[in-house]
Amino acid sequence: MEKTSRIEGFYKLPMAERLKIVKTFADLTDEEAMALAGLGGADPSISDKMVENAVGSFHMPLGIAVNFRINDKDYLIPMAIEEPSVIAAASNSAKMARVKGGFWTSSTPPIMIGQVQLTGIKDPSRAKHVILERKHEILELANKQDPMLITLGGGAKDLEVRIIDTQKGPNVVVHLLVDVKDAMGANAVNTMAEAVAPLVEEIAGGRVYLRILSNLATHRLARARAVWEKEALGGEDVVDGVVEAYLFAEADPYRCATHNKGIMNGIDAVIIATGNDWRAIEAGAHSYAARSGSYKPLTIFEKTPDGDLAGTIELPMAVGLIGGATKVHPTARASIKLLGVKGAQELGEVAAAVGLAQNLAALRALATVGIQKGHMSLHAKNIVNSVGCPPELVDEVVRIIVAEKKVRMDRAKEVIEELKRKKT
Ligand code: MEV
Secondary structure, three states: OOOOOOOOOHHHOOHHHHHHHHHHHHOOOHHHHHHHOOOOOOOHHHHHHHOOOOOOOOOOOEEEEEEEEEOOEEEEEEEEOOOOOHHHHHHHHHHHHHOOOOEEEEEOOOEEEEEEEEEOOOOHHHHHHHHHHOHHHHHHHHHOOOHHHHHOOOEEEEEEEEEEEEOOEEEEEEEEEEEOOOEOOHHHHHHHHHHHHHHHHHHHOOEEEEEEEEOOOOOOEEEEEEEEOHHHHOOHHHHHHHHHHHHHHHHOHHHHHHHHHHHHHHHHHHHHHOOOOHHHHHHHHHHHHOOOOOOOOOEEEEEOOOOOEEEEEEEEOOOOOEOOHHHHOHHHHHHHHHHOOOOHHHHHHHHHHHHHHHHHHHHHHHHOOOOHHHHHHHHHHHHHHHOOOOHHHHHHHHHHHHHOOOOOHHHHHHHHHHHHHHHO
């Protein structure tokens, strides 16, 4: 039977029940399930293997977004995030997208850019040409650095040379284009960039300074799209509201920063859960958003001829499944198994779909009831629990103080007492 991520009332279940469902969905071992739960994964020696001067580890909530259907396959999505409402919003957005089949994705091959900066060149155009003439020699040298990657079909594939203007005159910048396969690729690319630098210097003259990958991974893009039926969203007015919200972000960088932040709420949470480098993803996303010279949304929303809402997203996605925390950290390993992705490209596409879902949820809320309503119930739950409410009364107390718009400790205490009196 095909596995389904459409799980009614998942949020209402106790944590242990949710974990059981997730364990069954992905056929996790007891150890893997424990790692998702944060138990057994807390071996302090892992931190010591990962960073210097380790004294412990920092825990974040890990939740599961349900309802995701991507390219006709159901996914349960692990999300590590400290902010309330994000996982619920993604799940709700994915539920609404299912009406029209869910998300569809694509991506480019995993090509990363390694930059070599040449300075002090008087004749940059000639330098560019002589470097390109000896492209094969440079690529060959780069590929000697990583025989394993070559066996897997990866390696340095091509070279671009750019001339850029700096305050101290032109720089000739060599881009090594490296297929990093299922790795994030930073180590492979940096090693290659460092290895070819002396040869590039010898060929073109001048002096090499920097040799490092670029996080603006324009050759490594992930895309996702979905259509939300107007009825599922709450009517054509909501479709118009979301399009207006998108156009606001398109026209104004102040709004656009928040629009893209909402997208990254979803993407970062998946990136962190899978042990990937979320700073690299953030840097790539925002620089890609600004690639035209002005800062733009990573998503686009349009009204379809039927009056439904079509959403798309495209952004750089330098994620890996091998190396670094993705392999060392038990929770990251279990998260990757839960996703059931076959390769890094699939992981990137899933993350893009989550970003799109997250954005739709935020825009829909913002264009209708506002964002605070959703936030309030969870905030209220925290307040109610913090004043020692008996578990069987929590939901009712939350409902009452949210309806009264009095999400405060003193009111929560009063309502608890009132309900206790009524029940005795
Ligand atoms: C909050 O973390 C994210 C939002 O501000 C995103 C947005 O405004 O689009 C709700």
